[in-house]
Each structure stands twice: as C-alpha cells, then as structure tokens.
Amino acid sequence: MHKSKEEILKEIFHGAHNKVKLAVTDIDGVLRGKYIHLKKFESIYESDFGFCDVIFGWDSADLCYENTNESALTGWHTGFPDTPCVVDFESFRKIPWDHDVPFFLADARDKDGNAHPLCPRSLLKRIRTRSRDMGYEPAFSQEFEWFNFRETSQELHEKDFRNPNPITKGMFGYSLTRAHQNSEFFNDLFNSLDKFRVPLEGLHTETGPGVYEAAILYGEIVEAADRAVLFKQSAKDIGHKYGIMPTFMAKWNPNLPGCSGHIHQSLWEKNKNIFFDEKDSHKMSALMKSYMAGILKLLPELLPLYAPTINSFKRLVEGMWAPTTLTWGADNRTCALRAIPGSNKSTRVEMRVTGSDTNSYLAMAAVLASGLYGIKNNLSLQEQTKGNGYEDFRFGKLPPNLQVASEKMRDSKVANDLLGEKFVQHFANTRLWECQQYAKAVTDWELKRYFEII
Secondary structure, X not given: OOOOHHHHHHHHHOOOOOEEEEEEEOOXXXXXXXXXXXXXXXXXXXXXXXXXXXXXXXXOOXXXXXXXXOOOOOOHHHOOOEEEEEEEEXXXXXXXXXXXXXXXXXXXXXXXXXXXXXXXHHHHHHHHHHHHHOOOEEEEEEEEEEXXXXXXXXXXXXXXXXXXXXOOOOOOOOOXXXXXXXXXXHHHHHHHHHHOOOOEEEEEEOOOOOEEEEEEOOEEHHHHHHXXXXXXXXXXXXXXXXXXXXXXXXXXXXXXXXXXXXXXXXXXXXXXXXXEOOOOOOOEXXXXXXXXXXXXXXXXXXXXXXOOOOOHHHHOOOOOOOOOEOOEEEOOOOOOEEEXXXXXXXXXXXXXXXXXXXXXXXXXXXXXXXXXXXXXXXOOOOOOOOOOHHHOOOOOEOOXXXXXXXXXXXXXXXXXXXXXXXXXXHHHHHHHHHHHHHHHOOOHHHHHHHOOOO
16 A cells, blocks of 8 residues: 555655655656755655656667657757656655665656656556546556676676676576576565565566566556566666676577567456456457457557567567467467456456567557557457467568558557657657667678678
C-alpha cells in the first residue's frame, strides 16, 4: 500500500538524508535524473522544478536531433529551455543500494501546466484515463531477458565494445548451476528490488551465455511501467557493485537468441477479469478477442513503439523466439500475440513483439491504446494460428526495418489520432534520425567484406 503524501514528507524531512533523487524518463526510456538538497525539495514539491527539455530533444548518445523543423516542440530553434516537472508522490521509493536515499519519478509539463505531449510517462497516464473512462482497469506486467558480462564501462570502451566476456559460458536455460555460480549478484538483485518496490515474480537463466530472465510482478499499468523502467536501471546499478554489466540490447550477437521484453496484460472491472469467459473454448471473452484484434490491426503502424532501434529488428527473425508475422495463437510462442487461457485470475494476452530495449511507458501505452481501439470498434479477431507462426503469412508480416516502420507510423492517421499528432510526429522523427545515424556508420561487416577484396 502506498504511503500518503504527508507520511512521505514526514519520513523525508525527519530522516537521515539531506538530499533526494529525482528522475524523468526520456524518449528512449532512459532515466535522466539528479540529486537535489532537501532545502530545494522543500521549495518544489508543492509546485514543480525545471528540467532541461533536451531530454526529449536528443538521442541515447546525447546527440541533439537535427531532423526537426521550426514547428517541433524542442530543438536548437527553441534554445532547449527548462520544462516544468511535477514530482509524483505515488512513485516514492528508497534506494537500498544507495544508502536508502529517497527517490521519486516526475512527469513533465508544458508551459501551460498541462501534461507534456512528449513525456512518455504522461502519455501512458493519458491512455490509462481513456481505459478507465471506458470502465476498464488495465493490469500489466513486463518480463525481460538480458545478458550479463564481466565488464566495466571503461574496459568496454577501451576495447571498442568487442568480445565482451559473459559471466557464464555455454547454453544452459533454467540452470540452477549457472544461477548458483553468480548467486551473490542475483540474490542481491532479487532482494534489493523487492525492497525497492520492484517485486520479481521469477528469476532464472535463459538459453545463452550469461543470459537471465526476470518476470516482474503484475500491477496497475503505470506502476507496472515504473517497475519495468526501474528494473533496467537497478540491474545496471546493482551489477556495477559486482563488476557485472548487463545489456538490454535486443540482439547483441547474431548467433544467439535475442532479448525479449514481453508484455502481459488484462482488463478488469472491480475484481473480475473481463478477458475471462468460462463458456468459451479458449476461456477468452468477446471483449478480449476485440482487444487482441485491435493490437494486431495497428501493430504495423505502431511497431516503432515496440521495436524502437535499428538493433530491434535483428531480433525479429524467423526461428529465434521472436515473432515475424501478424498472428495470434492459444499458448503459441511463435505468434505476435500469445493468448494465455486460464482462470478469472490468470487469463491474459502476451505481446511477444516487444524486446528488452523498449521504452516501457510507450510500449504499454501503444498496446493498451490499440486494444481499446479494437473494443471501441468491435473488431473481429482473425483466425488463430495453429503450429508454426513463422510460416503463416495469411494476415501479413511485420515491417522489415525501422525506416519503413517509422515512415508508416508517421503517416498513420490512426496512430496520430490515438497517441496525439505532436507525439507521433516527434517520435517518428527520432526513429528516422536513428536510421540516419546508422546509415553513416561503417560496420565490421563492411570492413571484412570489402576492405581487401573489392
């Protein structure tokens, strides 16, 4: 149960710390933050504080986007002013591995005090309101696969990110042996996250050298996204203590499986899971079917929100545990959507397109908005795929790369209507910028293929 604002303030101002840690999430889902003195916190917690709006105007390498125009909300033409940010007291936590320093997430506002159209967390809140206005409470969770290496940031930079050293060797999924070999790190990860209000439902090895999977306990959708974003940051912080560097790249090695970020979801009315229907052969309600139909219909137009990087698309290949076709199936892991039949408590749908490199706020906003679109328009769910989803082309395939997907999203009327034109145009341009940066790069593949022979 969340503490009241009064209880939190009393705990902070009568506590042992003279500072508070604040963070805002950027376009790529990376936490950007600062420590501030208690005196400063006292002056801003009832109003807002300024945070440079470059967090919405630069990429993951801190390069400012140069493919914007004069109508863009942020860019060189605006001078990158501060944008007001509001502390969300429901996000309050103390960081166990940082001396229990108080921590808050914040939401960006525009100059008129309204939700900033480029703030990922604010966008998710807006879609949640839409769901609640329809009478549905969304319950979500995300799970992550990620690789872990015996590396430091300095060492990796010195060797140009080549040949990182995994913490374990070989392919050994669900291995108790491999987990035990790094038990100090993973016990600390599990226990510290629990104290940090990011409870894990499960943690185990996946198949691959040094790869693990964590399933985060489900919850209300914004809390679920908070947990997902905080999980990735926490894994990096805690790993640093042990000389371990995690990576949440979707595909770091072409010969190994990629890293998923599957999103589980259901809609509730009070204590009733309205995805569940006892009489249906798959225990799926008509509403659940329309919800899934909406996701599948809009998936090609919203794909950059599920696969946001150049690297994302190197995970979405046949036969590597990531979907490539617009399909669904009952408990079928080769499809884009996996319907999971069960009870009133457990019936849900799993979005399998998302990788571990997603911005969880944006991915969850997209999938919920799509599902609600399907319900509102009473869409009919296509025939399910039985067997190998990679070979079922009846309903189409995912766009092949980030360039095509981003242009499709930018030009989509439905995407602009559902998520807001200002956000969609800006986000699509950030992905096209990513493509432009990639196009300039000379890769190892090109050197090996052309340097000597051509």
